[in-house]
Amino acid sequence: MNITVLYGTETGNAEMLAEDVAAHLEGAHEVACTNLSDFAPADFDPGQFYLVICSTYGDGELPASAKPFAEAMEAEMPDLAGVHFAIFGLGDTEYEDTHNFGSRIIAEMLQARGASQIGERVLHDASGGDMADDLAMDWADSVVELAAQQMKEDA
Numbered sequence: 302m303n304i305t306v307l308y309g310t311e312t313g314n315a316e317m318l319a320e321d322v323a324a325h326l327e328g329a330h331e332v333a334c335t336n337l338s339d340f341a342p343a344d345f346d347p348g349q350f351y352l353v354i355c356s357t358y359g360d361g362e363l364p365a366s367a368k369p370f371a372e373a374m375e376a377e378m379p380d381l382a383g384v385h386f387a388i389f390g391l392g393d394t395e396y397e398d399t400h401n402f403g404s405r406i407i408a409e410m411l412q413a414r415g416a417s418q419i420g421e422r423v424l425h426d427a428s429g430g431d432m433a434d435d436l437a438m439d440w441a442d443s444v445v446e447l448a449a450q451q452m453k454e455d456a
């Protein structure tokens with residue numbers, strides 16, 4: 302499968318996790334890993350499966366590297382019908398009123414333009430007991446399997 306791991310980050314955690322997920326999937330798949338700051342809405346390709354990893358910053362806001370992408374999505378209103386994505390959020394329940402809002406903003410934005418979400422959005426909690434890497438590898442394996450079936454059915 303052709304996979305693009307996209308990440309939105311403020312201080313680098315999502316970037317490190319995205320690189321680990323990409324390395325985990327390489328070999329069995331064709332994998333690229335790209336910062337959302339280097340990705341434009343027009344770059345979406347229905348032939349790719351997108352694994353999005355995004356943190357939350359400020360008061361429930363997108364992290365800095367995802368903001369230009371979100372602004373471009375608003376401005377360009379791309380048609381993302383046929384695009385499949387899965388999403389993993391990095392956040393912290395210390396911010397209880399805005400836990401993982403960043404990944405929710407991106408998921409809702411993609412769905413509003415017609416993209417199909419594969420699997421549930423995973424919400425990591427930096428104050429919880431789970432390592433993000435452990436959750437993310439299991440998540441990546443399961444959504445890649447689901448996407449393979451779904452993309453075959455939708456083709």
Ligand SMILES: Cc1cc2nc3c(=O)[nH]c(=O)nc-3n(C[C@H](O)[C@H](O)[C@H](O)COP(=O)(O)O)c2cc1C
Binds near residue numbers: 311315364394401
């Ligand atoms: C100043 C600051 C604000 C944050 N705001 C939120 C928030 O509103 N909601 C949330 O779930 N996590 C919040 N977090 C937690 C981050 O999302 C978490 O630390 C994440 O791992 C950062 O990933 P990054 O380095 O890729 O940006 C915040 C962290 C900091 C330092």
